[in-house]
Amino acid sequence: METILELFVLLDDKPGSISELTRMLKKKRISIFAIGLFIDTARLYVSHPEKALETILENNYQAELRKVLRVSLPNKQGALMELTQKLANADINIKYLYGTMEESQKRGIIILEVDNTDLANDIFKSHRF
Secondary structure (H helix, E strand, C coil): CEEEEEEEEECCCCCCHHHHHHHHHHHCCCCEEEEEEECCEEEEEECCHHHHHHHHHHCCCCEEEEEEEEEEEECCCCHHHHHHHHHHHCCCCEEEEEEECCCCCCEEEEEEEECCHHHHHHHHCCCCC
């Protein structure tokens, strides 16, 4: 588990919004490692968060960087339950979570925002998934 910067962007709820956003990032050679799209917002884990933010703000979008957690989980039943249960036991609320994994992959990545990032990192400091 590690703390990363995620790009949070407000978008218009219309066709082409995400295409325009991703085109801007491509022009600046910014890779997108993970993306969550939720009606009028996008959350992106990118190669150069500060440069991405600058690019998006220059194009008149509302955006900010947020501290979130990046977790590598094994592709086994119960791995996500184990993670979320430990957070719940510590009274840490998960605000959102996204990720994906192919059936044949051994590990997958999830991105999540919690209400106490430092405590979550401390809990999992010596934990291996």
